[in-house]
Amino acid sequence: MVQVTEADTVLNCAELSTREVNAALAELPDGTHARITEPWGRHNLAVGLSNSCTIEIAGNAGYFIGGLGAGPAITVHGFVGWSVGENLMSGSITVHGNASECAGASAHGGRLVIHGDASARAGISLKGGTVLVGGDVGHMSGFMAQAGVLLVGGDAGDALGDSLYETVIYVAGRIASLGADARIEELTADDVLTVKRLVDKAGFDHIDPENVKRVASAKQLYNFDALKDQKY
Amino acid sequence: MTEMLPRPTARAEPAADEIPADGRRRSHTFPPESIAQIQRMAEEGHYEIRGWGAKRALPSFDDLTFLTASISRYPLEGYREKCETRTVLGSRFASKPIELDIPITIAGMSFGSLSAAAKTALGTAATAVGTSTTTGDGGMSTEERAASQLLVYQCLPSRYGFNLADLRKADAIEIVVGQGAKPGGGGMLLGQKVSDRVAGMRTLPPGVDQRSASRHPDWVGPDDLRIKIEELREATSWEKPVYVKLGATRVTNDVKLAVAAGADVVVVDGMQGGTGATQDVFLENAGIPTLPAVRQAAAALREIEMEDQVQLVVSGGIRSGSDVAKALALGADAVSLGVAPLVALGCNSRTYQRDGISHDATEDYRALGTEPGHCHKMHTGQCPVGIATQDPELEARLDAAAGARRVINYLKSVTMELTTLARACGKSDVHNLEPEDLVALTVEAAAMAGVPLAGTNWIPGEQR
Numbered sequence: 117m118v119q120v121t122e123a124d125t126v127l128n129c130a131e132l133s134t135r136e137v138n139a140a141l142a143e144l145p146d147g148t149h150a151r152i153t154e155p156w157g158r159h160n161l162a163v164g165l166s167n168s169c170t171i172e173i174a175g176n177a178g179y180f181i182g183g184l185g186a187g188p189a190i191t192v193h194g195f196v197g198w199s200v201g202e203n204l205m206s207g208s209i210t211v212h213g214n215a216s217e218c219a220g221a222s223a224h225g226g227r228l229v230i231h232g233d234a235s236a237r238a239g240i241s242l243k244g245g246t247v248l249v250g251g252d253v254g255h256m257s258g259f260m261a262q263a264g265v266l267l268v269g270g271d272a273g274d275a276l277g278d279s280l281y282e283t284v285i286y287v288a289g290r291i292a293s294l295g296a297d298a299r300i301e302e303l304t305a306d307d308v309l310t311v312k313r314l315v316d317k318a319g320f321d322h323i324d325p326e327n328v329k330r331v332a333s334a335k336q337l338y339n340f341d342a343l344k345d346q347k348y
Numbered sequence: 349m350t351e352m353l354p355r356p357t358a359r360a361e362p363a364a365d366e367i368p369a370d371g372r373r374r375s376h377t378f379p380p381e382s383i384a385q386i387q388r389m390a391e392e393g394h395y396e397i398r399g400w401g402a403k404r405a406l407p408s409f410d411d412l413t414f415l416t417a418s419i420s421r422y423p424l425e426g427y428r429e430k431c432e433t434r435t436v437l438g439s440r441f442a443s444k445p446i447e448l449d450i451p452i453t454i455a456g457m458s459f460g461s462l463s464a465a466a467k468t469a470l471g472t473a474a475t476a477v478g479t480s481t482t483t484g485d486g487g488m489s490t491e492e493r494a495a496s497q498l499l500v501y502q503c504l505p506s507r508y509g510f511n512l513a514d515l516r517k518a519d520a521i522e523i524v525v526g527q528g529a530k531p532g533g534g535g536m537l538l539g540q541k542v543s544d545r546v547a548g549m550r551t552l553p554p555g556v557d558q559r560s561a562s563r564h565p566d567w568v569g570p571d572d573l574r575i576k577i578e579e580l581r582e583a584t585s586w587e588k589p590v591y592v593k594l595g596a597t598r599v600t601n602d603v604k605l606a607v608a609a610g611a612d613v614v615v616v617d618g619m620q621g622g623t624g625a626t627q628d629v630f631l632e633n634a635g636i637p638t639l640p641a642v643r644q645a646a647a648a649l650r651e652i653e654m655e656d657q658v659q660l661v662v663s664g665g666i667r668s669g670s671d672v673a674k675a676l677a678l679g680a681d682a683v684s685l686g687v688a689p690l691v692a693l694g695c696n697s698r699t700y701q702r703d704g705i706s707h708d709a710t711e712d713y714r715a716l717g718t719e720p721g722h723c724h725k726m727h728t729g730q731c732p733v734g735i736a737t738q739d740p741e742l743e744a745r746l747d748a749a750a751g752a753r754r755v756i757n758y759l760k761s762v763t764m765e766l767t768t769l770a771r772a773c774g775k776s777d778v779h780n781l782e783p784e785d786l787v788a789l790t791v792e793a794a795a796m797a798g799v800p801l802a803g804t805n806w807i808p809g810e811q812r
Contacts, residue, residue: 199567339539
């Protein structure tokens with residue numbers, strides 16, 4: 117069910133091109149609220165915005181929703197395609213549905229919340245952003261993630277955290293397998309506080325912060341000599 | 349009766365410590381360099397990493413020559429008659445195409461792999477001659493943006509330092525799918541070059557060996573690429589040209605797919621392309637040379653009738669005005685140079701200048717196991733002339749202003765060579781050079797470039 121709020125601006129994708137929608141969003145004054153209606157899987161909605169507005173997308177959207185964003189708070193009442201919030205710099209994206217592959221890819225900052233499941237490669241190449249998934253994530257999630265946090269409220273697929281750098285992954289459910297150089301570490305009090313803060317922000321009520329697994333890099337592949345055993 | 353080959357001239361008895369003549373017979377399968385490589389692998393247990401590019405002999409533009417004008421063609425006066433070099437890139441969809449004074453650009457090389465002084469010098473030189481330079485795997489440095497009037501911002505698989513603010517500051521965007529030195533392979537920056545500043549720009553701990561991913565994190569195929577290009581255009585109001593850079597492998601199909609995905613410009617980087625660091629096995633054994641790559645790319649654009657809408661930029665081992673002229677004649681709209689401007693800057697020079705005094709760097713080269721003129725040790729970060737380093741002491745060996753002057757001189761010289769050849773072919777615009785102006789000196793080059801073997805009308809593989 118689509119629940120939307122009053123908006124200063126309503127942009128109907130059935131009547132407007134992607135260019136027209138994004139150009140209108142870019143002109144929004146800070147503090148205003150826009151609603152995008154009838155998205156019908158449209159790609160590249162609300163990309164490259166740096167104004168501090170709030171945007172609702174009333175329905176399912178396509179690839180790269182909110183990509184490269186540096187300011188707005190975007191809420192999607194539906195599913196999203198590949199690479200939602202890719203290269204996010206700041207601001208937030210909240211998806212009340214499932215996300216397809218590469219959610220939050222290379223996000224440098226900001227917060228991406230997915231209330232449903234995410235597919236493969238969630239949080240890939242993460243560079244400081246926060247990716248919070250209420251449900252499951254697919255294989256190769258957290259691949260080569262450099263900084264930031266990936267929280268998984270459900271299960272994680274194969275090769276979780278392959279070639280991790282400094283990103284920390286928390287998983288509430290089962291982990292099918294870990295990727296190269298990823299390892300499960302002891303959960304500290306700081307981790308519990310971090311997870312509690314994250315689940316509160318996301319509005320997840322099914323995750324016990326004291327009962328998650330912490331996955332981080334074993335740092336055995338940080339330098340080239342490690343290649344002697346062809347671990348890559 | 350078979351005539352016997354002449355015997356080697358009798359030689360004096362070898363000294364006791366000298367290897368007898370018969371014992372020096374060279375093995376074709378295991379020449380000394382192969383033996384040395386096997387011995388190194390047995391010692392170290394891993395593959396060799398180095399900079400530069402392919403060092404093996406490859407078919408190249410050297411294997412072509414121009415059929416300049418005589419009676420059947422009318423030459424232009426070599427010095428004075430106008431020969432246009434202006435070049436426009438990105439006219440297909442971008443509202444602000446790139447306008448260059450010369451069809452010679454500076455290729456993407458990272459801050460990190462190169463010092464800040466080197467990036468500044470390249471930007472300054474490119475600006476002075478009216479052309480563009482390109483960022484690299486590591487983001488846009490403030491010095492580079494300030495020095496470069498026209499700056500192409502690379503969107504690489506690693507996305508190190510990639511951000512909306514810098515995207516908006518760029519004059520064009522280049523999505524790097526592959527690189528001629530290592531098509532299909534990711535980038536590499538060894539820990540000794542990962543200074544605090546480089547690490548900060550790349551969001552990684554200082555000192556780690558950085559592996560740049562070999563594939564993009566947010567798209568995988570040509571249909572995705574089309575949407576990715578649209579995203580970048582939307583984020584920049586469809587102003588900036590979008591280039592797609594390919595390492596030359598399956599050139600025909602890749603060029604067509606890049607065009608179908610919406611590229612304004614396709615950059616094809618041949619096997620001779622350089623790098624700051626990668627595996628030697630990649631450099632010498634992956635991709636195809638620039639010579640066949642340019643011909644295949646141009647043919648692909650013609651086949652889909654896009655040669656007038658999408659510009660082709662070619663790179664990989666281009667050194668001189670004759671190389672540029674031949675690339676343009678085979679169908680390129682512009683070329684991109686990497687290693688050559690670094691050499692102009694001082695790479696592989698025996699000396700460096702500091703405080704107005706010339707210093708000999710030979711011993712520093714030798715400490716790296718090499719000599720001036722042979723160095724490919726960019727990966728070590730110990731560049732004796734301050735170009736491929738993050739060591740402040742070494743970087744101080746490069747005076748950015750003096751280096752820029754050398755690169756300006758070099759680019760001007762290359763342009764003069766280019767226009768001289770074009771005029772001799774009767775062209776008032778370098779972009780009017782055409783395959784018909786060329787013949788090949790070897791059968792292989794004739795087949796690869798699709799031009800006749802010199803003195804014949806024969807193009808190998810072509811039906812007559």
